Amino acid sequence: xxxxxxxxxxxxxxxxxxxxxxxxxxxxxxxxxxxxxxxxxxxxxxxxxxxxxxxxxxxxxxxxxxxxxxxxxxxxxxxxxxxxxxxxxxxxxxxxxxxxxxxxxxxxxxxxxxxxxxxxxxxxxxxxxxxxxxxxxxxxxxxxxxxxxxxxxxxxxxxxxxxxxxxxxxxxxxxxxxxxxxxxxxxxxxxxxxxxxxxxxxxxxxxxxxxxxxxxxxxxxxxxxxxxxxxxxxxxxxxxxxxxxxxxxxxxxxxxxxxxxxxxxxxxxxxxxxxxxxxxxxxxxxxxxxxxxxxxxxxxxxxxxxxxxxxxxxxxxxxxxxxxxxxxxxxxxxxxxxxxxxxxxxxxxxxxxxxxxxxxxxxxxxxxxxxxxxxxxxxxxxxxxxxxxxxxxxxxxxxxxxxxxxxxxxxxxxxxxxxxxxxxxxxxxxxxxxxxxxxxxxxxxxxxxxxxxxxxxxxxxxxxxxxxxxxxxxxxxxxxxxxxxxxxxxxxxxxxxxxxxxxxxxxxxxxxxxxxxxxxxxxxxxxxxxxxxxxxxxxxxxxxxxxxxxxxxxxxxxxxxxxxxxxxxxxxxxxxxxxxxxxxxxxxxxxxxxxxxxxxxxxxxxxxxxxxxxxxxxxxxxxxxxxxxxxxxxxxxxxxxxxxxxxxxxxxxxxxxxxxxxxxxxxxxxxxxxxxxxxx
Numbered sequence: 001x002x003x004x005x006x007x008x009x010x011x012x013x014x015x016x017x018x019x020x021x022x023x024x025x026x027x028x029x030x031x032x033x034x035x036x037x038x039x040x041x042x043x044x045x046x047x048x049x050x051x052x053x054x055x056x057x058x059x060x061x062x063x064x065x066x067x068x069x070x071x072x073x074x075x076x077x078x079x080x081x082x083x084x085x086x087x088x089x090x091x092x093x094x095x096x097x098x099x100x101x102x103x104x105x106x107x108x109x110x111x112x113x114x115x116x117x118x119x120x121x122x123x124x125x126x127x128x129x130x131x132x133x134x135x136x137x138x139x140x141x142x143x144x145x146x147x148x149x150x151x152x153x154x155x156x157x158x159x160x161x162x163x164x165x166x167x168x169x170x171x172x173x174x175x176x177x178x179x180x181x182x183x184x185x186x187x188x189x190x191x192x193x194x195x196x197x198x199x200x201x202x203x204x205x206x207x208x209x210x211x212x213x214x215x216x217x218x219x220x221x222x223x224x225x226x227x228x229x230x231x232x233x234x235x236x237x238x239x240x241x242x243x244x245x246x247x248x249x250x251x252x253x254x255x256x257x258x259x260x261x262x263x264x265x266x267x268x269x270x271x272x273x274x275x276x277x278x279x280x281x282x283x284x285x286x287x288x289x290x291x292x293x294x295x296x297x298x299x300x301x302x303x304x305x306x307x308x309x310x311x312x313x314x315x316x317x318x319x320x321x322x323x324x325x326x327x328x329x330x331x332x333x334x335x336x337x338x339x340x341x342x343x344x345x346x347x348x349x350x351x352x353x354x355x356x357x358x359x360x361x362x363x364x365x366x367x368x369x370x371x372x373x374x375x376x377x378x379x380x381x382x383x384x385x386x387x388x389x390x391x392x393x394x395x396x397x398x399x400x401x402x403x404x405x406x407x408x409x410x411x412x413x414x415x416x417x418x419x420x421x422x423x424x425x426x427x428x429x430x431x432x433x434x435x436x437x438x439x440x441x442x443x444x445x446x447x448x449x450x451x452x453x454x455x456x457x458x459x460x461x462x463x464x465x466x467x468x469x470x471x472x473x474x475x476x477x478x479x480x481x482x483x484x485x486x487x488x489x490x491x492x493x494x495x496x497x498x499x500x501x502x503x504x505x506x507x508x509x510x511x512x513x514x515x516x517x518x519x520x521x522x523x524x525x526x527x528x529x530x531x532x533x534x535x536x537x538x539x540x541x542x543x544x545x546x547x548x549x550x551x552x553x554x555x556x557x558x559x560x561x562x563x564x565x566x567x568x569x570x571x572x573x574x575x576x577x578x579x580x581x582x583x584x585x586x587x588x589x590x591x592x593x594x595x596x597x598x599x600x601x602x603x604x605x606x607x608x609x610x611x612x613x614x615x616x617x618x619x620x621x622x623x624x625x626x627x628x629x630x631x632x633x634x635x636x637x638x639x640x641x642x643x644x645x646x647x648x649x650x651x652x653x654x655x656x657x658x659x660x661x662x663x664x665x666x667x668x669x670x671x672x673x674x675x676x677x678x679x680x
Contacts, residue, residue, distance in 0.1 A: 172256020
């Protein structure tokens, strides 16, 4: 008894020092409304275990290893404080005070960490643990019983009135543990019956959490035999809707084994939730080779990204081939960042080719560099699917598809020719609206009304189409447009950046690729293209990680070029071709310019970055809708071979000329452009 009294004194000291008593008084004001008729009054108490340990080590040990006992201690102290200070007159018994201890953190030791990649279900004490994982699926919010009042059926018993018999939900308990018809009176042993008008309902949601390494299997590179098991997390009341599919979270919760004969289910009762992002193993940095390259290319704002593109993926395709596509993929990678809460600047890429195998390999190589990459299989679910919940809630369980699992990263769709028309229509809708919706039939999942649930899609999509599959619109092509296979122009427009994979090699592409493949087979492990620039896949991974972390700002000169080009191209294409250039075009221009700036490891977007963005966008629109007054050749970004320094100088000369052509185009077709652009 003395120890119990000492623990309660420590609870009072902690509440006084941490401001818990003041928050208790503020929270009690919500229950002073005379019209409220409740039997249970819920209070949140924030608890920092480290601070509790400083006040009383025994109390801290109780909070960390026996949370049910700790809750009872705080409940008793809170009840005494409420009665002493006359905070809520309706509270008559201690059992009416429902205290929820919200743990702000746990000690950073293995004993308090649950690893989702190696955990096993076991019997033990229900103590809080911390875990990190990815949201794989979630249910709709349903109701559960927070608390209920019971009365003794014997009218002569003192418990036939009042609030002596109150039952509240405990972590890990089922609904039947709170509300049942076979409870007995502790005073006389008679049967208890519930006073239904005093029942208190709360919100409940179930979430499936899985280790983030499980996504490695979805990239297509994972060859191990490991299997990952998801864990069910119960969210209650204010924690409902606090988690989103495809996001990473750190969860503090209490494991619970629930017996539902003949099965035993293992789950986690969430106590606190925080967004989480894995810390990098090392601070992002680049190796000595890239540092030297930065110094060597300081004279030109275009050289660094050109050499990066030229040297990327040389074991897949020979140098000079698919340079525009490789640059587009690198720019898309730079703009992706998993689990970011900021606005996601998606950069979708659609490649047009007759050689799908090489493009698939290039995209797979690039996907391995992504912070989060998912290779979608045509037989799988792309957005969201439904199943019935298996934990007794009876509601719909919504599973994340490939695009939601790739949140903040890349979703590779592969060959669009392998998709049926309804799937292509769904892809186009998501690309245009950046949301995916699922239809839930109310009758099937225990609800009165049907419901459409929408989820934001925050990832970039990569795809390619085989132009050897002729489309029905080939006879009505506009002059200057390219054959884009069986997909519609509207779907190509939705991607934003469309790249035709010819580049400078032109008609020699099949021969060059054949020679490259034969040399690889005959000279395994030997460098085929001796060069002073040699970078490994790991080097590119570190470079992209560093580029993603950069915060950039756009210079006024770059803003003027982007704005002027958009105004000019919108006017000329709407008048001559009837093409509506939407605001998405401006977002694409800004995203490309910022990505090129980051790829060059700069923090200020220059005019030269805007020029690359304009050239890529203009070529993309030309492929779909024909040429405009801004006559840009298809290989404008890489007009010559980059195998030597002379090629880089020639490219700079060509890009400078394109720069001047862009300015003249803006002067001619953008009203007022001379007021904000100075002719060079």
